[in-house]
Amino acid sequence: MDTRVNPKKPGLKERYAAMTRGLSWEPSYQPRDKVFPFDKYEGIRIHDWNAFADPFRLTVDAYWKYQGEKEKKLYAVIEAFAQNHGELGVTDARYINALKLFIQGVTPLEYYAHRGFAHLARQFGGDGLRLACLYQSADELRHQQTETHAMSVYNKYFHGMHESNHWFDNVWYLSVPKSFFEDAFSGGPFEFLTAVSFSFEYVLTNLLFVPFMSGAAHNGDMSTVTFGFSAQSDESRHMTLGIECIKFMLEQDPANVPIVQRWIDKWFWRGYRLLTLVAMMQDYMLPKRVMSWKEAWEMYAEANGGALFADLARYGIRLPKGWADACEGKHHISHQAWNTFYNYGAAAAFHTWVPETEEMKWLSQKYPDSFDKFYRPRLEHYAERAAQGKRFYNGTLPMLCTTCQIPMLFTEPGDPRWIAYRETQHDGDTYHFCSDHCREIFEHEPQKYVQSWLPVHQIYQGHCFSPDADPTQPGFDPLGEVLRFYKFNLDHDNMDFEGSEDQRNFREWGGGQDAKEGQL
Amino acid sequence: MSNVFIAFQANEESRPIVDAILADNPQATAVHSPGLVKIDCPQRLVIKRESIEEQIGRSFDLQQLHINLVTLSGNIDEDDDQLTLSWTH
Amino acid sequence: MTTIDLQQREIKPLRNTFDHVARLIGGDKPASRYQEATLGAQPTANFHYRPTWEPQYELFDASRSAIKLADWYVLRDPRQYYYATWTMARSRQQEAVETNYQFVDSRKLLGKLPDDVRAHACQVLMPLRHVAWAGNMNNCFIAAYGYGTALTAAATFHSMDHLGVAQYLTRLGLALDEPGVLEAGKNDWLSDPRWQVLRRHVEDMLVLKDPMEIFVAQNLALDGLLYPLIYGAFIDDHLATRGGTSIALLTGFMPEWHDESARWVDAVTKTAAAESPENKALITGWAKAWGNRAMAALTPVAEIALGSAGQAALAAVRADYNARCKKAGLEA
Numbered sequence: 001m002d003t004r005v006n007p008k009k010p011g012l013k014e015r016y017a018a019m020t021r022g023l024s025w026e027p028s029y030q031p032r033d034k035v036f037p038f039d040k041y042e043g044i045r046i047h048d049w050n051a052f053a054d055p056f057r058l059t060v061d062a063y064w065k066y067q068g069e070k071e072k073k074l075y076a077v078i079e080a081f082a083q084n085h086g087e088l089g090v091t092d093a094r095y096i097n098a099l100k101l102f103i104q105g106v107t108p109l110e111y112y113a114h115r116g117f118a119h120l121a122r123q124f125g126g127d128g129l130r131l132a133c134l135y136q137s138a139d140e141l142r143h144q145q146t147e148t149h150a151m152s153v154y155n156k157y158f159h160g161m162h163e164s165n166h167w168f169d170n171v172w173y174l175s176v177p178k179s180f181f182e183d184a185f186s187g188g189p190f191e192f193l194t195a196v197s198f199s200f201e202y203v204l205t206n207l208l209f210v211p212f213m214s215g216a217a218h219n220g221d222m223s224t225v226t227f228g229f230s231a232q233s234d235e236s237r238h239m240t241l242g243i244e245c246i247k248f249m250l251e252q253d254p255a256n257v258p259i260v261q262r263w264i265d266k267w268f269w270r271g272y273r274l275l276t277l278v279a280m281m282q283d284y285m286l287p288k289r290v291m292s293w294k295e296a297w298e299m300y301a302e303a304n305g306g307a308l309f310a311d312l313a314r315y316g317i318r319l320p321k322g323w324a325d326a327c328e329g330k331h332h333i334s335h336q337a338w339n340t341f342y343n344y345g346a347a348a349a350f351h352t353w354v355p356e357t358e359e360m361k362w363l364s365q366k367y368p369d370s371f372d373k374f375y376r377p378r379l380e381h382y383a384e385r386a387a388q389g390k391r392f393y394n395g396t397l398p399m400l401c402t403t404c405q406i407p408m409l410f411t412e413p414g415d416p417r418w419i420a421y422r423e424t425q426h427d428g429d430t431y432h433f434c435s436d437h438c439r440e441i442f443e444h445e446p447q448k449y450v451q452s453w454l455p456v457h458q459i460y461q462g463h464c465f466s467p468d469a470d471p472t473q474p475g476f477d478p479l480g481e482v483l484r485f486y487k488f489n490l491d492h493d494n495m496d497f498e499g500s501e502d503q504r505n506f507r508e509w510g511g512g513q514d515a516k517e518g519q520l
Numbered sequence: 521m522s523n524v525f526i527a528f529q530a531n532e533e534s535r536p537i538v539d540a541i542l543a544d545n546p547q548a549t550a551v552h553s554p555g556l557v558k559i560d561c562p563q564r565l566v567i568k569r570e571s572i573e574e575q576i577g578r579s580f581d582l583q584q585l586h587i588n589l590v591t592l593s594g595n596i597d598e599d600d601d602q603l604t605l606s607w608t609h
Numbered sequence: 610m611t612t613i614d615l616q617q618r619e620i621k622p623l624r625n626t627f628d629h630v631a632r633l634i635g636g637d638k639p640a641s642r643y644q645e646a647t648l649g650a651q652p653t654a655n656f657h658y659r660p661t662w663e664p665q666y667e668l669f670d671a672s673r674s675a676i677k678l679a680d681w682y683v684l685r686d687p688r689q690y691y692y693a694t695w696t697m698a699r700s701r702q703q704e705a706v707e708t709n710y711q712f713v714d715s716r717k718l719l720g721k722l723p724d725d726v727r728a729h730a731c732q733v734l735m736p737l738r739h740v741a742w743a744g745n746m747n748n749c750f751i752a753a754y755g756y757g758t759a760l761t762a763a764a765t766f767h768s769m770d771h772l773g774v775a776q777y778l779t780r781l782g783l784a785l786d787e788p789g790v791l792e793a794g795k796n797d798w799l800s801d802p803r804w805q806v807l808r809r810h811v812e813d814m815l816v817l818k819d820p821m822e823i824f825v826a827q828n829l830a831l832d833g834l835l836y837p838l839i840y841g842a843f844i845d846d847h848l849a850t851r852g853g854t855s856i857a858l859l860t861g862f863m864p865e866w867h868d869e870s871a872r873w874v875d876a877v878t879k880t881a882a883a884e885s886p887e888n889k890a891l892i893t894g895w896a897k898a899w900g901n902r903a904m905a906a907l908t909p910v911a912e913i914a915l916g917s918a919g920q921a922a923l924a925a926v927r928a929d930y931n932a933r934c935k936k937a938g939l940e941a
Contacts, residue, residue, distance in 0.1 A: 012600045018783060018791055019776045023742040025799060029809040034816045041662060055596035058583065060773040061703040066586045068700025071693040085620065111650055115669075115753060118765060122749035134749065134768065141765055142692040145646035148627075152645055156622035165629045169654045179657045185668055186658040206591075217554055229529050229555060232590045240596060304593075307522050311607070453655040487628070509620050 016057040021050060024127045038123040042188040044260075045253035049126025052248045056237055063135060067142070074146060074230045081223040082153045085509075091219040092287035093158070093506035094497055098215060099224065100160035100350040101281055103151045105177045106208070107144055108168045112181035113196060114140035120189045129248075132241045136197075139234040150227045157509075158502050159492040160350045166487055167349050170464065172397075172455035173277070173341070175405045179452060180274045184267075186448070191263050193245050199267035202242030203308065205235060206300040207275050211282040211293070218288040250315040257316045262444070268320035269437040272329075273404040280337035283363065284355060292366035297330040322437040325413045331367060332416050335375040340409045342382065343394035346479070349488060351497035354383045374416050391496055395479070397456045402431045402449055403438035410434045426450065524565050524594030524605040527558040534588040536575035537567070544571050556590060564606040565594070633682050643689035648682055650758040671756040676821040676881055676888050681757030683884070687876045688869065695766045699773070702862055706777065709858045710784070718855040719784055726853045727785055733843060733914045734860075735794020736804050738778045740835070743811045744771035747827040755820040763873055767828065770870065774863055781859050803909035810906040814899075821881065822895050828874045830899035832867065833930050834907055834923075840864035842922040843914040871933075879937040893939040900930060 027035045039046070058066075080086070090096065117137035124130045155161040168174045184195040213228035249256050279293035291299075309319045338352075345352040355363065360379065363371045385392050398407035412418045422433040426446045433439040442449045458464055459482055469481045488494055492501050506512065526541070528534035530552060538557055542548055548561040559565070572580045582603055594605030625631070626640035629649030634640060640648075656667045666673055671681060678684070690698070713719055719727075748768030755761040782790045798804050810831070817823050840863050849857045878896075882889040904927055911919030935941060 012598070015783070019779050022779070022791055022795070023738055023775050025739055025795065027812045027815070028799075030812040030816050035812065038662065055598055056583075056586075057598065058586075059776050060769055061706065061776065062583050063769075064696055064699035064703045064773070066583065068696040069587055071696055075693055088620075108652060111652070111758075114765070115651075115761065118749055118753035118761070118768075121768070122746055122753050131772070134745075134772070137749075137752065138692070138765055138769055141762055142696075144650065145692045148645055148650075149642055152626070155627055156624060157620070159623070161627070162624060163628045165627070165649055165652070169652050175655075175657070178652070178655075182657045182668055186660045186662075188662060225555065229590060233529075233586055233588070236586075236589050236592055239591070243595075448658050448661065451659065452657045458655075505623075 012057055016054075016059070019059050020054075020131055021127045032125075036123065036125045038189050039125045042190050042259070044190045044249060044256050046125070046249075047252055049129070051251065052126050052128045052244065054128050054132045055240055055244065058135065058237075063138075070230050070233065071142075071146075074226060075149075077226040078146075078150055078153075078223055081150075086221075086223055087154050087157055088506070088509055088511035089220045089222070090511070092512060093502050094285065094351070094353065095215075095219040095221065095287050096154060096158050096502065096506075097160065097350040097352075097497070098212070098281050098285040099151060099154055099221070100158075100164075101277060101285070102212060102224075103147065103155075103161050104164045104167050104171075104349060105174055105277060106212075107147045107151070108165065109177050109181050110140050110144035110147065112185060114138075114144060116181070116185045116192055116196065119185070120192060123189050129245065132237075132244075136238055136241060139238065142234065143231050146227055146231070150223045153223065157505070159489060159500075160502075162489075162493075163349075163487045170455070171347075171349060171486055172344075172400075172459075173348065173406075175400075175453065175455050176277065177274060179405050180270055183270065183448075190249065190259075194249075194260060194263040195267040195270075197238065197242035198246045199264065199271050200242075201235065201238040202246075203268065203305055204271045204275065204301070205239060206304070207296055208278055209235070210296060210300065211278050211290075214290045215282065215286040218290050219286060246312070247315075250312070250317065254316075261317055264317065265321040265437075266441050266444075268326075269322040269435075269441065270404060272322060272326045273406060273434075273438070276333050276337050276406060279334040280341065283334035283366075284338040289359075289362055292363075293334045294330045294366060297327070302327060321440075322435075325435065325437065328413045329410070331370040332374075332411060335363075335367070335371065336409045336411065336416075337406075339375070339378060340398065340407050343392070344398065344407075345496060346393045346494050347483065347486075349486075349493045351495065351500055351502065353497040354379050354386060370416065386496070386498070397459060399432060400454050400456050401434035401438050402452055402454065403433060403441045405452065405454060406434060408432070408434055522607045523560045523562055524592075524607060525558055525560045526565065526567075526592040526605060527556055527590040529588045529590060530555055530557045531588065537572055537585065537588070540571035540575050541565065541567055544568055561605075564604065566605075567603045569601050633680075641689065642693075643686075643691050646691035647685075647758050647762060651756075651761070669756060673754050674756070674819050674821040675891055676819075678881065678884055678888075682759045683880050684757065684759045684877045685880075686759065686763045686873050688873055690763065690766055692762075699770070702865065706859070706862055709861065710780075713784075713855045713859060722785075722855065723852050726848060726851055726856075730848060730853060730856050731782060731785055731790045731794065732797070733839065733910070734778055735782050735790060736798040736801075737835075737839065738775045738782075738791070738794065739798045740807065740811060740831075741771050741775035741778065743815060744768075744827055744832065745775065747814055747823050750817075750823055751820045760820075760824075760877065763877075764824075767870060767873075770866055774866070777860065777862055781856070784859070785856075803913055806908070807906035807910060810902055813902075821892075824874075824877065825892055825895040826899035828870075829878055829934075830896055830930075831903045833871070833874075833933060834900065834903045834926055836864060836867040837926045837929060838907060838911060838923060839914070840867070842911075842926065846922075847915055847918075875933065875937050878934075878939070882938050889938065889940065893934075896934050896939055900927075900934075 026032065114137050117133045117140060121130050121134035121137055124133065151161060168178060184192050187195070209228065209232065213225060216224035216228065246260065249260050282293045282296065309317065341348055342352045360376060364376065382392055400407055408419055408421065410420050412420045420435055422436060422439045424431050424439055424443055431442060433442065464482050464485050466485050470476065483490060497503055528538065534557065538550060538559065541559055542550060545561050545565050548559050548565060551558045569580055569582045582598065582600065585603065592605060594607055597604045625637045626645060630640050630645055631637040633648040634644055651669055653669065660666060660668060745768045748764045748771060751764035752761045752768060755764060779791065782794065798808060814823065814826050817826065840860065844857050844860060878892060882892045904923065907923060911923040915922050
């Protein structure tokens with residue numbers, strides 16, 4: 001019997017190649033086009049799939065090891081948080097409304113990303129890219145599940161979370177994130193990659209992460225902070241996929257460049273519009289404020305993004321078309337959005353309120369060119385009315401932009417006194433948009449966007465009533481019936497924070513950091 | 521010239537990693553904020569497995585970085601012995 | 610003396626769990642982490658755009674399958690895996706594999722294997738890397754296009770697990786011999802006549818479109834026959850008795866994982882079949898047809914593994930498979 005010398009261990013790169021690329025083969029009993037029907041679907045030309053290199057080269061057993069360790073640590077914190085009534089340790093019960101927005105509007109997007117990346121993990125013809133997508137699919141499921149578990153504690157004690165998934169599918173403002181991700185998922189796999197991995201996970205990611213997570217840190221929400229840090233380590237891999245895949249597509253064939261540019265234009269703009277909700281949260285919903293939306297935009301979009309697109313110029317890629325308008329919007333969108341939600345506070349599944357005096361002072365300082373001139377007077381007017389017992393609720397419904405599905409609240413770039421209205425004709429109907437960019441997205445694929453389930457249109461068409469709603473009955477209240485269809489606990493999920501059960505309970509239970517200091 | 525950066529959760533596990541990085545990259549600077557340590561470096565930053573092992577007195581697998589990694593920027597090159605972030609092409 | 614009066618704050622929760630979970634567990638009761646992570650998670654209504662790549666379906670569409678269920682969340686995983694418990698379980702298993710590799714490496718056990726045992730193991734096991742790769746792809750399909758998180762999350766875990774198997778087999782190959790052994794295995798997979806029936810079988814599964822048919826064909830039929838044949842009859846009963854115990858040690862993850870995940874596969878099969886006579890007939894049909902095809906595909910493989918004893922081993926494995934299907938409520 002020969003005693004062999006143990007063979008020399010191959011290095012990381014060679015092992016990884018054997019563990020991934022080496023596993024697949026060219027099918028011959030079934031045509032390749034049947035096994036991989038999406039390869040040529042979008043006109044993107046790939047000549048050499050092996051040119052995609054996953055820099056991190058994680059094998060599955062390493063993935064299990066490191067992710068398992070992260071989960072152990074994360075759940076220990078979630079458990080401790082639950083046991084110690086951590087939900088009462090936040091600065092102020094108004095903060096919890098930021099978490100309501102998170103579980104209603106962000107957590108379902110993690111789920112969509114999970115399913116979308118599973119689609120890519122099956123369909124891409126290249127093994128390296130398929131596997132990076134598979135890991136991301138698992139990661140996104142992780143995020144959806146850990147967020148659900150972290151929020152579970154809050155759901156037990158506060159309102160505005162208990163029907164988060166029903167709301168996501170039906171309620172007006174949540175069609176903004178829902179349509180965003182469905183637009184990506186219904187497109188081809190390369191578009192999905194450009195939309196999600198590049199535009200969202202690379203270009204815009206810090207604008208979602210930093211506001212929520214630093215907001216959590218500054219407002220005493222340790223559970224969310226811990227989740228945030230833990231999830232961010234997955235995000236490093238996602239960001240890397242984003243930048244690697246864009247370079248891969250651009251390097252494979254010059255014919256890919258205009259296709260990718262159009263996707264970058266579209267998805268930068270749709271992503272930017274989606275972030276309106278985050279901008280509003282950051283400036284209006286954090287009792288202890290960190291940085292303003294304007295500051296975050298300047299740091300993470302203008303500085304970082306500028307360097308990125310300078311780097312991509314060598315491929316013939318330019319800044320996205322909507323870049324200038326997005327930068328102009330940094331002075332305005334948070335204020336305009338909060339105003340809309342204040343108006344429609346009866347139909348939103350979280351509380352709204354007028355900022356306190358000190359908070360308005362902060363807003364003045366952070367927005368020297370816009371707040372005092374355009375937005376403070378309106379908020380002060382609201383405060384006056386509320387003090388007189390006539391808190392203003394808008395009793396009609398807003399017109400929505402057909403593409404981004406946000407109410408028409410945005411103003412003309414350069415002149416915030418005018419709401420921006422754009423329209424186009426298609427097949428005998430008129431469609432309405434908030435901007436040139438949303439209109440252009442529609443005009444490029446009208447057959448897609450005419451399908452949109454616009455919540456306000458659907459309400460007016462009578463599609464948002466419970467089966468037993470009876471309009472012939474005296475005293476039929478259409479808006480009330482819609483809220484019943486939405487499964488709102490009236491006054492508990494919606495309406496002003498002042499006088500809410502959340503506010504009362506938090507006070508009674510001794511919540512808040514100042515309150516805690518006063519106890520033994 | 522653009523900076524590359526890498527950020528870790530600030531805890532016992534990442535401390536020797538941060539120390540090793542600062543020792544190997546003279547132009548790197550570390551900024552501490554609650555729960556986070558971010559290291560910036562002009563153009564190029566290299567993380568060496570050997571240097572980390574010197575700090576902790578035990579063997580170390582570079583992929584263990586994933587546990588406390590928060591975010592990074594720059595083009596990545598990794599093998600068994602080092603991870604490099606750079607903006608050079 | 611100071612009396613310290615510690616007053617416990619009595620804080621009554623407003624509810625136990627999310628409404629979309631409560632509706633599926635019979636009311637607002639305390640819910641497990643598995644239930645909260647899984648039940649009612651998938652969007653179900655008001656999709657904005659049809660997939661441009663399959664406009665005959667909605668983004669999530671139960672009609673992609675011929676199986677009909679009133680509620681797809683009945684397909685619960687008895688293991689109750691959500692991401693955390695799955696990764697932590699696999700992480701422990703991965704540690705055991707590391708320990709076994711260290712044990713084998715430190716004693717240079719692989720170097721001491723008889724040459725014929727080493728070669729035989731490579732001959733049988735290396736082409737199976739590609740079978741596991743296809744198992745990964747098929748479960749990705751279920752994860753992407755299946756309906757309801759109960760099924761699709763578990764399929765995600767299962768697809769990663771298959772990849773883990775493929776990589777463990779690769780690692781074994783690298784440890785057993787020079788890297789050329791992987792290439793040789795791939796060549797056999799591509800052109801050795803004894804592997805072609807199985808390769809055709811696998812490629813035929815890769816073009817199926819019904820997620821539940823793929824589930825039955827891959828997870829029940831093929832794996833249900835392949836794993837007992839290879840890890841039971843070949844490695845445990847044959848190789849291990851000829852000095853190949855170290856190989857059993859280094860592939861221990863596979864039969865352990867197979868048995869654990871079989872509980873999930875059986876639960877899904879049984880529940881889906883029990884819902885209606887139509888489902889039962891469909892699943893029975895798939896289990897029989899894909900089982901028969903898998904038998905034909907594994908016949909030459911059994912011969913490579915066990916020579917003339919291959920047929921009997923395969924027949925025994927088939928008998929167990931039939932019993933398993935019967936236990937899951939499928940027709941004989």
